[in-house]
Amino acid sequence: MRILIIGGSVFVGRAITEEALRRGHEVTTFNRGRSGVDLPGAEAVRGDREVPEDLDRLVEGRTWDAVVDVIGRVPRLVGASVRRLNGRASTYTFISSISALSDFPARPCDESSPRYACAPDAGPEDGDYGTLKAGCERAVEEGFEGGALIIQPGLILGPHEDVGRLPWWLDRISRGGRVLAPGDPDRAMQVIDVRDLAAFTLDRTEAGGADRFLAGGVPANTTYGGLLAECRAxxxxxxxxxxxxxxxxLDRQVEPWTEFPVWAPADPDFAGVWLTSSAKALAAGLTCRPVAETVRDTWAWLRDVPAAERSFRSHGIDPEKEAVILAEWE
Incomplete structure (x- = not known):
């Protein structure tokens, strides 16, 4: 197949590009060239989806069998890409997020769960991340004249992670000593390896047609204690x-999910965070590797990244704050 990947050089986009090339597809990536590196074997087209002239240059003289949009976050911009690509591909796959569902993370979710109310032409000022992702989905579903495929991942981990959740834990635990571990070590989680997400995305893109899948991985495939133990090992x-x-x-204003990555406290606001259904995706062929393999391969990648170049964005607690809380707890 001829596949256009909007993004294609960072984490999820990189994994999809790698998998598409491994399968022998002809791949074009479209991005600004600022965040990642081009993968050998893919045609790299530089451009910004916010610039109409760049979209014109992208599509000039080109058609594809499918588009995979990995980086869309603003409905208005996604809609512009959709309109420009109409007639130039038969399938438009949009990588969304479970955060587009208004019940998440307070309640269990599946494909029938309601989405946030967000217009397909909304701008960046019209909502938060999840709300805008819902609008992006509508921009694809309502605007693309072909098969609209929506993939809503849950927590994605794996090599080349740019968010810094698992990398932060690996880096912190590798330094040893007494490590503050938040919450209940036996709380079941549900995570998906970026490479398994990429494989499933391409399976469904190759199949074509319009559909929607939650892709959170195998339910209860690890626990918080198990994940941290794998990091230590x-x-x-x-x-x-x-x-x-x-x-x-919480009484000490520790921020869930960010100061301790993927920590979701036993609180009504997070009651359904690990209870999303991947039943439809699993029935459609989603396969997931053991979490231990994800941790091992992420560490193997991270060891080659110089410490000075490791960027964990805003994730991870300040070491002094961790030390103070440990002392108070003990």
Missing amino acids: VTGSDAEFVWVEDRFL
């Missing part, structure tokens, strides 16, 4: 986990 660390109760941390 692959790093060879002497880290000693000190498990601190949710309420103790």
Whole structure:
């Protein structure tokens, strides 16, 4: 197939590009060239989807069998891309997020769960991340004159992660010592490896047609304690986990999900965070590797990234704050 990947050089987009090339597809990537590197074998077209002239240059003289849009976050801009690509591909696959569902993370979700109310022509000022993703989905579904395929991933981990959730934990645990571990170590989680998400995305893109899939991975495929234990094992660390109760941390204004990546406290606002249904995707062929393999391969990649170049965005607690909380807990 001839596939256009909007994005294609960072984390999810990189994994989809790699998998498409491995399968022998002819791949074009379209991005600004600022965040990642071009993968050998793919045609790289430089441009910004916000610039109409760049979209014109992208499509001039080209057609594809499918488009995979990995980076769309603003409905108005996604809609512009959709309109420009109408008639130039038969399938438009949009990588959305489970955050587009208004019940998430407070309640269990599946493909029938309601989405946020967001217009397909909304601008960046018209909502938060999840709300705008819902609008992007509508921009694809209502504007593309072909098969609109929506993929809504849950928590994505794996090599080349640019968000810094698993990399932060691996880096922190590798330094050893007493490590503050938040919440309940036995709380079941649900994660998906970026490479498994890429394979499923391409399977469904190759199949064509319009559909929607939640892709959160296998339910209860790890626990928080199990995930951190895998980090300790692959790093060879002497880290000693000190498990601190949710309420103790919340009372000290510790931010869930970010200061301790993927920490979701036992709180009504997070009651459904690990209870999303991947039943439809699993029935359609989604396969998921063991979480231990994801942790191992992420560490193997991270070890080659110089410490000075490791960027975890806003994730991870300040070491001094961690030390103060540990002292208070003990």
